[in-house]
Amino acid sequence: MAPKKxxxxxxxxxxxxxxxxxxVPVSGxxxxxxxxxxxxxxxxxxxxxxxxxxLPHDIExxxxxxxxLRQYYERNRLDYVAAADGQSKPQDWPLKAPPEGVPKxxxxxxxxxxxxxxxxxxxxxxxxxxxxxxPIHNVKELSEKIQERVSRLIILGREFSEPAAASLVCIAxxxxxxxxxxxxxxxxxxxxxxxxxxxxxCALSLMFMSGPHSEASxxxxxxxxxxxxxxxxxxxxxxxxCVFRSYSxxxxxxxxxxxxxxxxxxxxxxxxxxxxxxxxxxxxDFAIKRNRRKHQNTMExxxxxxxxxxxKFNSFVLCAELCSLCCLLLFTNSTRTRQFSKK
Numbered sequence: 605m606a607p608k609k610x611x612x613x614x615x616x617x618x619x620x621x622x623x624x625x626x627x628v629p630v631s632g633x634x635x636x637x638x639x640x641x642x643x644x645x646x647x648x649x650x651x652x653x654x655x656x657x658x659l660p661h662d663i664e665x666x667x668x669x670x671x672x673l674r675q676y677y678e679r680n681r682l683d684y685v686a687a688a689d690g691q692s693k694p695q696d697w698p699l700k701a702p703p704e705g706v707p708k709x710x711x712x713x714x715x716x717x718x719x720x721x722x723x724x725x726x727x728x729x730x731x732x733x734x735x736x737x738x739p740i741h742n743v744k745e746l747s748e749k750i751q752e753r754v755s756r757l758i759i760l761g762r763e764f765s766e767p768a769a770a771s772l773v774c775i776a777x778x779x780x781x782x783x784x785x786x787x788x789x790x791x792x793x794x795x796x797x798x799x800x801x802x803x804x805x806c807a808l809s810l811m812f813m814s815g816p817h818s819e820a821s822x823x824x825x826x827x828x829x830x831x832x833x834x835x836x837x838x839x840x841x842x843x844x845x846c847v848f849r850s851y852s853x854x855x856x857x858x859x860x861x862x863x864x865x866x867x868x869x870x871x872x873x874x875x876x877x878x879x880x881x882x883x884x885x886x887x888x889d890f891a892i893k894r895n896r897r898k899h900q901n902t903m904e905x906x907x908x909x910x911x912x913x914x915x916k917f918n919s920f921v922l923c924a925e926l927c928s929l930c931c932l933l934l935f936t937n938s939t940r941t942r943q944f945s946k947k
Contacts, residue, residue: 621645624652637862643672655679657859658827660866670820673870677823681766717757717764720772724779725754731779738792739893743801746888750775750808767822771811774825777832778804784836788845793892795848796835799864801890803828806871809885817874824874828867831860 611619624638628651640661642649653659655676661669732747754772762768782800790797810821835846838857851858875885 617641618645618648621648621652624648628652637859640669644668657830658824658863658867660863661870669870670817673820673823676827677819680823680826717762717769717772720769720776721754721758724772724776725751725758727776727779727783728754731783734783734786735792740792741891741893742888743890746801746805746808747779750804753808753811765812767813767818767825768811770822770825770829771807774807774829774832775804777829777836778807781832781836784839785845788839788843790845796846796861798890799848799868800832802887803832803864803868803871805888806868806875809875810871813874813878815878817878821871821874824867824870828864828871831863831867835860 621639621642624636624642625648627636627638629636637660638649638652640659642652643659658676659672728747728751732744735743735747737744757768778800782797785794785797785800786792807825810825813821835857838844839846846857849858849861851861872885872887878885
């Protein structure tokens, strides 16, 4: 009897990846997220996951994942152009135009960077009109920085840049998602809104990035922008508010959150390693303004009539305390007088 042939580690891994083909969903079902190393087997990856949605990566980014992001970028590089003026839906992406025709591929003749910038500015203004003065740190400051940079880009007519275009569409979609959440009753400190703010900050910081990870960052921003758009479309169609990570694993929104959270980690990883440690990236703090909220509860937003009642009540309490003090002093003096008389 011939001895059994041992298989290599790579062969065993390939056999394991082939098993994931059995999990390919039928029409209408939500796919399961395969192991990240499946990207090393392109033929299996194409069948199991494909190139439409970003495969999330929730651990430290190995080099093979950056290779995958660069391939995703090449296959989806026109998606931000399709979304530049905010009219197309994710299922309409990507445009079937040759990559070399990027600056001219918007059907209406608009320059894609200018179109993306104007759409981004419009979404930021709409978001802030709903946000108003909610007591969360740095949200208004971030939006002001975004609007300032985008306005400057429109005025100066900056030369076309794919990372910049991807950044603009990413920021626009996140602002649109945050606005839709607020309109449907989400609180200012909602976790999904906080994630929107964090991603917008990262995208702003990556707008003019160059270097070895510029394509990977553009891919990540395009991928996360798709998911933000999907959540918006779901809320509009169901007329419900999305609740962060509250859905079962077979729900479409669960997959959206998985991809968004993991991609946010990728964006942070790229930013943290883009400066060589000289100027480390520090994410803005979007926590609740505790002191301001306390101040508002006591003074701001209180009517004159309420303040009058508060003043009268405080005066009554003060008078009562003074009367008690006077009685105590009289009693003490009276006691001392009696003791002195006895002596």
